[in-house]
Amino acid sequence: MSNLRIVAFATLATAAALPALAQTNDYGGYDIVSQRQGEYFYADTRGWRIFAARDGAAFAYCFADTDQSNGTSHRLGWDGMQWQLAVPLRTRPDWEGTLQIDGAGSGQGYGKGGDSISGTANAEWTIAWLGEAELDGIRRGGDAVLGVGKRDYDFSLSGATAATLKVQECVEQAGGGGPAAAPQPEPGASDTVRFGKAGSWVVNEIRDGRQTVACEALDPSQNPNLRFEIDRDNSYIDFRDGGYMGDLGERKPIRLLFGPGSSWSETEVEIIEGRDGDKWARISEGRSDGPGFLDDAIPNAPQVAFVGDNIILETPLDGTNRALDLFFRCSDKIR
Structure with missing residues (x-):
């Protein structure tokens, strides 16, 4: 230098x-x-x-x-x-x-x-x-x-x-x-801070005080029915189909199809209340369990379909590859 x-x-x-x-x-x-x-x-x-x-x-x-x-x-x-x-x-x-x-x-x-x-x-x-x-x-x-x-x-x-x-x-x-x-948040309070943007996808940090505890990725303009979240222990895929889906706290099996020509995958969802107050179906995967849907299937598929009792949604995955790259960079800050 x-x-x-x-x-x-x-x-x-x-x-x-x-x-x-x-x-x-x-x-x-x-x-x-x-x-x-x-x-x-x-x-x-x-x-x-x-x-x-x-x-x-x-x-x-x-x-x-x-x-x-x-x-x-x-x-x-x-x-x-x-x-x-x-x-x-x-x-x-x-x-x-x-x-x-x-x-x-x-x-x-x-x-x-x-x-x-x-x-x-x-x-x-x-x-x-x-x-x-x-x-x-x-x-x-x-x-x-x-x-x-x-x-x-x-x-x-x-x-x-x-x-x-x-x-x-x-x-x-x-x-x-x-x-x-600066004013400090109340204990247990969370704050959402923009981490970055990939096309129409937005990646946010979820903070507890000054500590990043989770990250989320969402596309409110092009794909408002799908979002991703990750914290220290798990990654999550949240989706909604505009219908009843089930009661809060209910768990039910569903099938996923990643694009034409692929085979059905089976997993379970829990009906939750999202950060926006709306009802979502959530797929949870342990980070210590190895690669999951967010690591491989979603970045490499053109679309995904979710099918289960009172659940049916087919949605494109445009831009999710770049969004997930940014999303996982954000996850490096989680403590």
Whole structure:
């Protein structure tokens, strides 16, 4: 990593004193994906969500993230020492690649220089170190492409100026006093937070306080009668056919058919009251029991039919492959 990039951004820090940072990476700061358990919401601005992160009692970093139309999300963040761009690609540390903004490099400012860039990697994230010129390009540009090896990650820069300014404010405020500064939910209360979007499918985190306890995937506009959920122990397929189906708490056998030419599968449903207050039929599968319908059958089928006593529904599975990829990424956060 270039020392010049770090020094250039030391000038962006204001007089606000920041807590000393632990030696967590090569330059004594934080990768902006390294303290996932300590992240908490700070603010919204221009389509971006701003989060702060703590490492135990110490402030770590702030970042902005936003959803792509394909369901992925990326981050722009600062730990008070180094600006970073993090995208959901796997690579090796100490990589070298390219960053193009509106089709040009920004090595000497917007549209002026080369497009070479470098960075590191942390789990499923690729992190690019941003110098002053690159950040200027991100703030002024419309679209960007980060090239890492043979892979490109395209993303919009709409609202990026407001997002980076809010991140800077967040760092100057050391995260705004920490998550305890915000009103805390009642014990046992749950909150739904958008994780991402894949086509018309929406994936949400279900949180108890600051902890993710479940994830759900639903398509309210194209397929409102089918939804998926997952928690620490089980995965669930919920569906409704618009009819009676059964009484709440009732269990009954059903058959499933995944597309033309397949064989019928048999399982059991329980009639439940969903989070929306409506009646749903629920298929439950233990996560420790090996691959289930959500792992294999649904991602590879064009449609599914549910048939049982007072139950009949045939529904397409358009877009569920991408939605379930995002859904299972969300499930990695469940504790």
